[in-house]
Amino acid sequence: MFEPAAVLDGLNEDQRRAATHQSGPLLVLAGAGTGKTRTLVARAAWLRSQGTQAARILLLTFTRRAADDMLARVMPAGASAAERVCGGTFHAVAHQIIRAHAESFSLPPAFSVIDPSDVTDLMDVLRTEHGLVGTQRRAPRAGVCADIYTRCVNTQATVAEVIAGSYPWCADFDGQLGALMRSYVAHKRRHGLVDFDDLLLLWRAALTDPAAGPVLRGMFDAVLVDEYQDVNAVQADIVRLLRPDGQGLTCVGDDAQAIYAFRGADPAHLRSLADDYPDLEVIRLARNYRSRDAVLRLANAIRPQSPGLELALRAERGTGSPPQLVRCHDEATQAREICARVLEAHESGTDLRDQAVLMRAAQHSSVLEVELSARGIPFVKYGGLRFTEAAHVKDFLAAARVVANPADDIAWFRLLRLHDGIGPVHARRFIEALGLADPGLSDPGEAGRGEAGRGEAGPGLAGPRPLDRWEDAVAAAPARSRPAVAATVGALAGAAALDRTADRATAILAALDGPLRDRYPDAGVRIADLQRLVDAAATRPSLHDALVELALDPPVSASDLAGPPRLDEDFLVLSTIHSAKGLEWPVVHLLHLVDGAIPSDMALTSPAGLAEERRLFYVAVTRARDQLYLYAPLRMHHHRAAADDRHSYGQLTRFLDPAALAECEAVDATPPEPVLPRIGPLAATIDAALDSLFGPT
């Protein structure tokens, strides 16, 4: 047990009030860099010093990194199980509960957790059955269908409402889309598939259950929620159901940093906390321990304020120098200017790892990446494509899912298509032959049976086991593919018979060796990648756990799997603004401050979209501790234009209005000197040379 005094050491007055708040509902409105994590950690420690058992404190976050970070700080080194605070992301905690009680949720123990790309694949298959495929080019694509689905769930809105609000161009298809969503849901049930949204829905459903609800609620005395501005409707419900009267509830957040509306989050849930809990106490943390005053002046100039939750950050770390706005000729100049400033800071003693380059979209750094590589500046990139999105990794995960849950037809589909000569049609026939076929629309008798028994296993979950009859199914493959498919599937069936996770993972990779070598010219590198995946999976208690962990917390790169990075290595960080949330660096370089990038032109169609872009800019600015550089490439490539007019001038981001600009120091980058003078008509010279080789044309 801790001494309260030690627990509260070094906290300021407001932080201390938040940490020692009694049991009523509490909202800590914590601006960027105001010691939010520290306060939350202190609150958990204080609760324990007051007698609350660690295991009865639940800490909910949005990213695995935030969860790990906080849990590590809450728990003394070498804590026993009883000393352990419960916590994790909403999704991970939901999964733990569901996994532990799969049968109460009417789920087969071998259920698969599918990620958004699997959802898209599945939508693609189902789409053909709902008249969304054909010659009409305007039909919503699989990815859009998946987006509409998840948005319906996360904002608790109907298909019609979501289409009207966010996808007006799909209005002609709302009937088909509604039917598609229903068959998507039915399909998941039949095949033991659980998507990310289901994890939250299942948890919420359990909390509303008259028998299970009180048990789940009673497990915790205190619930601490980080980044509350990023909850969606289902998560807000879960929090309310966990603490119906607000006793023991602490929410920490800042609605000016809400940047996840695109996935259904809504800062309105934070703003309405006071309505949900009339006795809510609001404590503001405004003393900023991160940034210099010069940076905060810009941050305060661009911070959107919402009535009742106003906040202005106050600097605790001295004046500093103003953010520098570097106006660049074009993107290449921007890349050069960034490299120059990165190296300059490096030479004056700032490690590369203490600098970050932040961007709106992962793609915005492509020119810079070339420049960094050319100059030999090492970097790591966060955000954008992840390791688990690489084709060979998906292939491996599909094979592993077939082993873990043989009813997972989406995994089968991908696995089979990895083989030469097998496309969508043969893959589907093979799956039918396994006994996994969906009772399609054409077969109402079958469909009726499926709907009747809710919770009753689908074709692959009860009946004959799909992996037991793979030998017959091979006949469905075209003759020339049969040997390869038989070898792969036979080897996977062998893997399924093994017990230890390590052996299973190794056998799965061995099963894929042939197909991967046939498919990818660089198979050697890819297989080496997968070997690390196998090693990482081997440490998990089961293949299922390894797969869920990879889905919910995908490693950024293969090297991420190899354990903590070596301390002697120094890398510049490149990150999307979204992935940079919650982090800070002494020096921050912010790219592409032009309208169309920040704010993104995709977000300009609605005032809400624009407001979110402004918050994103605010998040980016508040990552900097000492020095902030803003870069605006004002001359951009035009995609379709005459050869001699391929450029146009972009506009500096609208968020840098006169008041904000007054807090910056603007400089113009020198345009590059042309390396070569213009050379005459080269084509004629080349033609003459070629004519001398081949004769005149």
Added chain:
DNA sequence: GGTAACTGGGTTTTT
């Protein structure tokens, strides 16, 4: 005739 493979153009943000 139906399938699979190839080619070329385009890409917001993520649990």
Added chain:
DNA sequence: CCCAGTTACC
């Protein structure tokens, strides 16, 4: 890397 359109194969 993904998708659509097109060509080449069984």
